[in-house]
Amino acid sequence: MKGQRVVCPHCGEQAQLVDGSLIYPFRPDLHARHFYLCAPCNAWVGCHSGTTKPLGVLADAETRQARIQAHDVFDPIWKTGRLTRTEAYAWLAAELRIDREQCHISMFGTELCRQAVRVCERYWAQQKVTTRSGRSTFLTRHVPPQAPRRSLGSMFA
Structure with a gap:
C-alpha cells in the first residue's frame, strides 16, 4: 500500500x-x-x-472527542435543512473568522472544535420556531438527547 x-x-x-x-x-x-x-x-x-x-x-483521542462534539452540534444545522452543508460550513468559517477552505471539522484541532461548539450552541439558542399551536419559541435543544458516543482511543492505549 x-x-x-x-x-x-x-x-x-x-x-x-x-x-x-x-x-x-x-x-x-x-x-x-x-x-x-x-x-x-x-x-x-x-x-x-x-x-x-x-x-x-x-487526531489523537482528545481531538477525536472534540470533533465528535463539534459534529454533534454542527451537523444538525445542515441535516435539518436549515442550511445546505456548503452554506453551513461557509457560515461557520465566517463565525470562526477562518478561511472557508480551512473550515472543516476534520481539519480542526481541539481548541477550534471547542470554539465551533460554542458558535453552534449560540446559533441554536437563537433559532426561533413556531409551534403547532402558533406560538413562537426559541429552540434550546438542537436534537433529541442521544446515548454518548464511546471513544475508541482506549483500545490502543
Missing part, C-alpha cells in the same frame, strides 16, 4: 498508511478503508473512499 506523506501534528512523525482492521478491529465494514496512523500518538485520520487521500488532519 503506497500513500501520501502525512505528518502527525502531535509529534511530527510520519504516519503510516494502514487498513481499517487496525483502527477498528470490531468493525468489519471498515476493514477495507484506508487510514493514516501515528502509532506513538495513537492519532489517525481516515481517507476518502477508495483513495489514500486523508479526510483531514490526524
Whole structure:
C-alpha cells in the first residue's frame, strides 16, 4: 500500500498508511478503508473512499472527542435543512473568522472544535420556531438527547 506523506501534528512523525482492521478491529465494514496512523500518538485520520487521500488532519483521542462534539452540534444545522452543508460550513468559517477552505471539522484541532461548539450552541439558542399551536419559541435543544458516543482511543492505549 503506497500513500501520501502525512505528518502527525502531535509529534511530527510520519504516519503510516494502514487498513481499517487496525483502527477498528470490531468493525468489519471498515476493514477495507484506508487510514493514516501515528502509532506513538495513537492519532489517525481516515481517507476518502477508495483513495489514500486523508479526510483531514490526524487526531489523537482528545481531538477525536472534540470533533465528535463539534459534529454533534454542527451537523444538525445542515441535516435539518436549515442550511445546505456548503452554506453551513461557509457560515461557520465566517463565525470562526477562518478561511472557508480551512473550515472543516476534520481539519480542526481541539481548541477550534471547542470554539465551533460554542458558535453552534449560540446559533441554536437563537433559532426561533413556531409551534403547532402558533406560538413562537426559541429552540434550546438542537436534537433529541442521544446515548454518548464511546471513544475508541482506549483500545490502543
